[in-house]
Amino acid sequence: MTKNKIREIINDGLAQKKLCRVFLKYDVNYRYYFPLICNDTLFLGTEEDDFILDGYSIRRYKDITEVQIKNDMCVKILELEGVSDNLITPDIDLANWEGIFKSLQERNNNIIIEKESLNEEESEFVIGRIEKVYKRFVYIRHFDADGIWQDKPYKILFTRITSITFASRYVNFFQKYLTALPNNFGK
Numbered sequence: 001m002t003k004n005k006i007r008e009i010i011n012d013g014l015a016q017k018k019l020c021r022v023f024l025k026y027d028v029n030y031r032y033y034f035p036l037i038c039n040d041t042l043f044l045g046t047e048e049d050d051f052i053l054d055g056y057s058i059r060r061y062k063d064i065t066e067v068q069i070k071n072d073m074c075v076k077i078l079e080l081e082g083v084s085d086n087l088i089t090p091d092i093d094l095a096n097w098e099g100i101f102k103s104l105q106e107r108n109n110n111i112i113i114e115k116e117s118l119n120e121e122e123s124e125f126v127i128g129r130i131e132k133v134y135k136r137f138v139y140i141r142h143f144d145a146d147g148i149w150q151d152k153p154y155k156i157l158f159t160r161i162t163s164i165t166f167a168s169r170y171v172n173f174f175q176k177y178l179t180a181l182p183n184n185f186g187k
Helices: 003-016 073-080 097-107 169-176
Strands: 020-024 030-038 042-049 052-060 064-069 111-115 124-133 137-142 154-157 163-166
Touching (some): 003 030
Antiparallel strands (some): 052 163, 111 124, 124 137
16 A cells, blocks of 8 residues: 555544554554544554543554555444544644654653564563653653663664554553652653
């Protein structure tokens, strides 16, 4: 599927509040998104999973291999339950990665940044709080699987990012039970 066709279908999904089935080059499974903001290179959508909206993801068009507007009983249920009528578009500057991270930093919540790959050894998963944003990279104060904040921030080059997730159940529940940020946060 051409990138122009992919953008066209995502934009149709945005205009019509339609659920899109998105196939990604680094994932054997597809994902469902209601597109909320789009530009030429990125789109922001709210992820749908079993009739529940589960946070927001920002993805690159160049990673999408195919996209379809979903039209089946599940979509009908989403409409009957009012899910597709109650979409909330977050105030995120999608112009470039720097704008995205500055917008997310203002929200002052934890996020997930991933470099996804079919090769597990090439994948990266970082969860934490944005500490400092630059033109080509961001520093994240991340925490581990035990909820322990790491001593030093993690530098992530924008060129390595395949997705950003925020306000998901996973992030929100973890955030609820974390200890306070280290004293040197943001310095």
